[in-house]
Amino acid sequence: MPIDIERFEHERDLGSEETHATRILRFLASNDDKAFRRGEIAAETGIDADTVSSVLNRLKTRDLVRHKRPYWAIGDPKRLREASATSDSLAALNDRLGTEDMDEWREAADRDGER
Template sequence: MPISIDEFEATDDEPTNAERIVRFLLGNRDKAYRATEIADATEVDENSIHPVLNRLRERDLVRHREPYWAIGDPDVVRDAYAFASNASFLDDELGAESREEWVSSDDG
């Protein structure tokens, strides 16, 4: 039996790989690490670590100087955290957005 995309995308309170990496690097902002060290420390699969780090780098949340990675611009990290916190708060207060509601409102 199929489920709605909202159910499919619903997550428990587990942090994402990106959140784990940013939290780890932020907590260790005085150091830079190899990707494998970050994977070990955050329990992010080694096959996933580079794609996640590259996406974070594109958003200036981490910096890279071969072969090391470090936390990115503190202002960017703070702004990203504030946005995520606000979005989470609004989801809790107002309910998560439903794709079906958006699609049905487009029909009119």
């Protein structure tokens, strides 16, 4: 499947799997003059409708999408830019320093609690 040149130019790792949230946000952002029903988003993104529903609800809690039953639309552009910048920063830090291991964090916290 082809990708747009914007994605080609700006993404570091094109071989990685795009998340459902990213696919949904990309679709809604490219159609920012419209609002869609859950089933329409599912059909356009190729994601199961139940999965779309749970992803949309998570995105709504982060103010990345808007909802007026039964329609969904892209959220505030400023909020989307902030979330994207945060995601890009975290990805850069993970590339440079490696990812965090939550088990290591828990073990360290347990050790500190024993002192």
